[in-house]
Amino acid sequence: MSGKITIWTFDWVPPGPRGYVRDLRLRWALEEAGLAYDVATVPFDDRGPDHIARQPFGQVPFLDDNGLRLFESGACLLHIAGKTAALMPEGGQARADVLQWVVAALNSVEMVTVPWWFLRISGQTESPLTGWMEQRFDRLEAVLADRDWLTGTFSVADLLLSDILRVPGDLGALDGRDTLKDYVARNQARRAWQKAHADQLAHFAASDATR
């Protein structure tokens, strides 16, 4: 059953975050799943009560799936992944493996990389978070040293972790870590990522014309 799925994102963002806004994760997951979807928007500049009612922190994305509503990209990913074994096996240890790596990406990796990046754009280039992040990268390199994907085959956990690693990678934090750089490249080589990424760039480029 496919039905009507809508991803909500901003109507416009400045050039910097284009290609990184987290609706990318949902677009990518739905492309991998082969599910049709629409994209709808909320204003970037004025995050009013309607937006807050859908996403209490004023963030994007959020999702409609045949009337069911979800926010938080990680929750939306688990919901989408629950629809197809292409993103998450249906049960048993294989499903548990994907679930634990999705949460590890959200709560053990991104919990360090995003604040590290936030301090950096706040002007704090030397941060106590750097050592903590390096420890995480050391461990991820060990995990990925002998496999292409976190759980044997591509899953929603790879989709999420590779997207999380992109920003530190762009800022040079993966330099010398070929295992992690290759892992990100392997994920970005997927047709579904390339379509999702091009579609997000096109969405925001089109918004310039009406602004």
Next chain:
Amino acid sequence: MSGKITIWTFDWVPPGPRGYVRDLRLRWALEEAGLAYDVATVPFDDRGPDHIARQPFGQVPFLDDNGLRLFESGACLLHIAGKTAALMPEGGQARADVLQWVVAALNSVEMVTVPWWFLRISGQTESPLTGWMEQRFDRLEAVLADRDWLTGTFSVADLLLSDILRVPGDLGALDGRDTLKDYVARNQARRAWQKAHADQLAHFAASDATR
């Protein structure tokens, strides 16, 4: 079906983290669910290959459930919650509501509170993360202004969010935010929290004798 569930935690920790080690979240969830469990340990001082094989970042807790193995407290909580409607409704919007708040707790709230705390214990009392954390608390206060629990009734999302808010609360970051302080107190008043907390304290107290 209950079967054999084992929570893995450290054999010993210093006094500071006692009452806060994340096996508390799993103990609490299993107490709420009315499921029997054992507690097993790995060495705190020497995190060897056996530990890393179970938890790649050298953290605790991790879980065995009848042979199924999981790490990351958030993933273990979702697994346990999947066993009982007392922690997460079985389907539909009610389940989606709990899932999105579990992920929000992990990836929108704890992603700020833990790095904020980490900078603080690293000696950085003034942090660019403080303003970000305050924004999150503002929004959580608005959400909880007219309800006792995030999703109408107590769920695993409340268990997780209230535990996340304890550390900033202890450090004064919730001062003047009675809605959030009351919310944490409401969760800690639950019999299951009190048993889980007392059991963790007793576990680590007992370990002093053999050290």
